[in-house]
Amino acid sequence: MSEEKTVRAALIIIGNEILSGRTQDANLQHLAKELNSVGVRLSEARVIADDEAMIIGTVNEMRAAYDYVFTTGGIGPTHDDITAECVAKAFGLPLIRNAEAVALMKAHYERTGRELNEARLRMANTPEGAALVKNPISTAPGFRVENVYVLAGVPMVMQAMLENLKPELIGGKTMLSRAVASYIGEGNMAAGLSALQDKYGALDIGSYPFYKAGNRFGTTIVLRHTDADLLESALQEVAALMTSLGGEPEFQDMSDG
């Protein structure tokens, strides 16, 4: 993969329970960090309802726009789990009962002594030709069709599936990040930061205000780039800017992009 190419991914979070506020999503942040560790940039995420037309439309729009698409949610055994059939429709593929998935589930349910009924067997349905993504937690697999990975919504299961599929991902350069903070307000840093942004062009300079007890406010500056030397040089300039404004820069350990 060329050094210049940015490999971009999108996440589609499927679930009425996220949109109603009942459940707090926990998959976006984990996916973002894991993808970055293999040089893939999470570039957009959407939260949509358990709605067939919406799922199909969103999958088709995003698989055309991004290198990888991940979906979470809607792959359980109940009537509201419609992700697999919607992804099949998005690709114009028949939804089949995947023999490999059935075999995995039969072995699992025999081992645990629970009944593998028709509802649970629905979790073995995939678009024809899909590659399975193993689920070491509860067996019912995720799957991949072309550049679209269909994963569970339960964070523990989603994380295990992601761990299994990660070696398949072909990333570009890993985005590196460094951060420095001080008790200087954003508004006092702004002019100097703007000059640094002009100087460093492609460097991503993020400015994040924080408040602490006792009416102390300050700013964390997060720098992102794939070039460690450029990052270090810019970091020292940001720290010097903070010092020039009367701040005491504190460097933060950031290894996660």
Next chain:
Amino acid sequence: MSEEKTVRAALIIIGNEILSGRTQDANLQHLAKELNSVGVRLSEARVIADDEAMIIGTVNEMRAAYDYVFTTGGIGPTHDDITAECVAKAFGLPLIRNAEAVALMKAHYERTGRELNEARLRMANTPEGAALVKNPISTAPGFRVENVYVLAGVPMVMQAMLENLKPELIGGKTMLSRAVASYIGEGNMAAGLSALQDKYGALDIGSYPFYKAGNRFGTTIVLRHTDADLLESALQEVAALMTSLGGEPEFQDMSDG
């Protein structure tokens, strides 16, 4: 407002720091619950980067598709805060220095003895004709243009802005919800739930598995509808289904939609 009309809203979360995994979004869940309390349904959310073309395109797509659009993030004083100018471009309006916002900020900075410099004055820029959304926390206001509300990303500030604008929102009927749980697996509930879904049509029946220590697994069923009587009747049928499968239904208190 007619009883039949569903008032739908979308949220646009603007910020590289969410997509990189550095920051966990805390605004979606709060917004969802608050909107529901006034009869507005959060129907989609998108997380996008601090990127002009992406912000403009997303704002224009969503303001045409939903009754209300809320954005969070990107309204601070630094170079990476580009939401206000992008929303102005999305509407084809000039970005102006809003005199009312300037007056509010002047009073605030005089009171606190801090410098109201050019960078901070950028936070008084709005599209021409925008209505301000007051910010009792840090003064720099949000604003509204037509059906698009532009809010801060910092949760404490966003929440205060939302509290101020809530009386303006015209909602439909409030979505009510009830939930019941038992230690019956989703796969055992599925057939019965599917029959209930067929019977109750427009009722939203969500099924959510849970795991507890000691290998105990079960399912929470969440029912949503605007009609409290219909909801109660369906809830009793779900509880009866759980009992018939050997479960002991526990009703959960859910007041938040």
